[in-house]
Amino acid sequence: MARTKGFDPDAAVDKAMEVFWANGYAGTTPRQLGAALGIGPGSLYNAFTSKHALYERALRRYYERETVRLIEFLDGPGSPRARIRTAIDLIVTAALDDRERRGCMAANAAIEFTDEDDVVHHLVRRIFDRQEAAFRSTIEEGQRAGEIDPEADAAALAALLLATINGIRVLAKADPNPARLSAMAETALRAL
Amino acid sequence: MARTKGFDPDAAVDKAMEVFWANGYAGTTPRQLGAALGIGPGSLYNAFTSKHALYERALRRYYERETVRLIEFLDGPGSPRARIRTAIDLIVTAALDDRERRGCMAANAAIEFTDEDDVVHHLVRRIFDRQEAAFRSTIEEGQRAGEIDPEADAAALAALLLATINGIRVLAKADPNPARLSAMAETALRAL
DNA sequence: CTGATTTTGTATCTACAGCTCAAGAATGGA
DNA sequence: TCCATTCTTGAGCTGTAGATACAAAATCAG
Numbered sequence: 001m002a003r004t005k006g007f008d009p010d011a012a013v014d015k016a017m018e019v020f021w022a023n024g025y026a027g028t029t030p031r032q033l034g035a036a037l038g039i040g041p042g043s044l045y046n047a048f049t050s051k052h053a054l055y056e057r058a059l060r061r062y063y064e065r066e067t068v069r070l071i072e073f074l075d076g077p078g079s080p081r082a083r084i085r086t087a088i089d090l091i092v093t094a095a096l097d098d099r100e101r102r103g104c105m106a107a108n109a110a111i112e113f114t115d116e117d118d119v120v121h122h123l124v125r126r127i128f129d130r131q132e133a134a135f136r137s138t139i140e141e142g143q144r145a146g147e148i149d150p151e152a153d154a155a156a157l158a159a160l161l162l163a164t165i166n167g168i169r170v171l172a173k174a175d176p177n178p179a180r181l182s183a184m185a186e187t188a189l190r191a192l
Numbered sequence: 193m194a195r196t197k198g199f200d201p202d203a204a205v206d207k208a209m210e211v212f213w214a215n216g217y218a219g220t221t222p223r224q225l226g227a228a229l230g231i232g233p234g235s236l237y238n239a240f241t242s243k244h245a246l247y248e249r250a251l252r253r254y255y256e257r258e259t260v261r262l263i264e265f266l267d268g269p270g271s272p273r274a275r276i277r278t279a280i281d282l283i284v285t286a287a288l289d290d291r292e293r294r295g296c297m298a299a300n301a302a303i304e305f306t307d308e309d310d311v312v313h314h315l316v317r318r319i320f321d322r323q324e325a326a327f328r329s330t331i332e333e334g335q336r337a338g339e340i341d342p343e344a345d346a347a348a349l350a351a352l353l354l355a356t357i358n359g360i361r362v363l364a365k366a367d368p369n370p371a372r373l374s375a376m377a378e379t380a381l382r383a384l
Numbered sequence: 385c386t387g388a389t390t391t392t393g394t395a396t397c398t399a400c401a402g403c404t405c406a407a408g409a410a411t412g413g414a
Numbered sequence: 415t416c417c418a419t420t421c422t423t424g425a426g427c428t429g430t431a432g433a434t435a436c437a438a439a440a441t442c443a444g
Contacts, residue, residue, distance in 0.1 A: 156375035167355025194420035
């Protein structure tokens, strides 16, 4: 009854996420997006309404892909302490392997947008809140398991880990120094 | 022998720093700069060559004003441990009082620019390196004074503090939650 | 096949970013 | 006072961002 799309919108959002992640919102033009998704402006705007709307979808996709991956890993099997260590190590490794220096898309969004942009602002908060909550529940699990001091303030420790991973990702942009980044991770873990 | 400038270029760089700090590089237009400095485009370009060149000067000014202030405070009188605590507290307070949500201009620059921009990249690295070095030497002083465990890795602790203050500033952009930010600061200090 | 409907590609629009330029206005030395 | 020089004003240039218009093309129910 009607012509079907010549591309997969879902896969297109993935590609858009990569472009926005690497170049930021202001640093990405509709032409770049069109080139990356392999479609013209007609299709782009017909499918996604506006550059900003596509960015929102890309950031949501980032949450679903990257953040949820971290959360599920922390909620996974094994010793709580070891899970936290591995999660932090994965972030350090990702920062070092990140040849394009994309950093964390949520942190990038936090810096590029003001809180006047409600949609982006709430998405960013959600990403940070979920990460912190995942750290916290894993820490509490570790406390129940006797791996982490039960007297410690789990919320405060989770906040420190959240700050540390964001600090690591920001600093890695300017200077991806393995020794320094590892030291940050190692020392934060020692606080547990 | 020649007409003198109708404005103070040095004061103009200060104002430009404020505008870039609050809006980012891409988010700042020559018209905004002209309005903030009270000069027309002719004077602007006559005095500062290009938007990018003015940004470089603004970022240098940020280093001279903000970073040097932190370093001098850490190098100042009083107990090393107390100096570090106060320095971190000042950063938390500044993040909470920052109604415009400007964050740290160096972190903003690290995220907005890639390392292809050599001048900005080196300025940002210098800011981070100097901050870390100041933390480190204060920690070492604290170790000599017996306030901090002499067996601890001063470089690693300094790296953690650097990551923490950057994490605090990034997270404060999305959610300036006093309890959370204080918890980050407090917990990082406990690692000393 | 037909036709109602949606998608696509090309051309193009408006607005503004980033910058330049020409003409006039200050300046201080001679 | 005149002059060489530098600064200011503001119109306006070039290029592109972000988006739209619209005709042609594809789809599938009947």
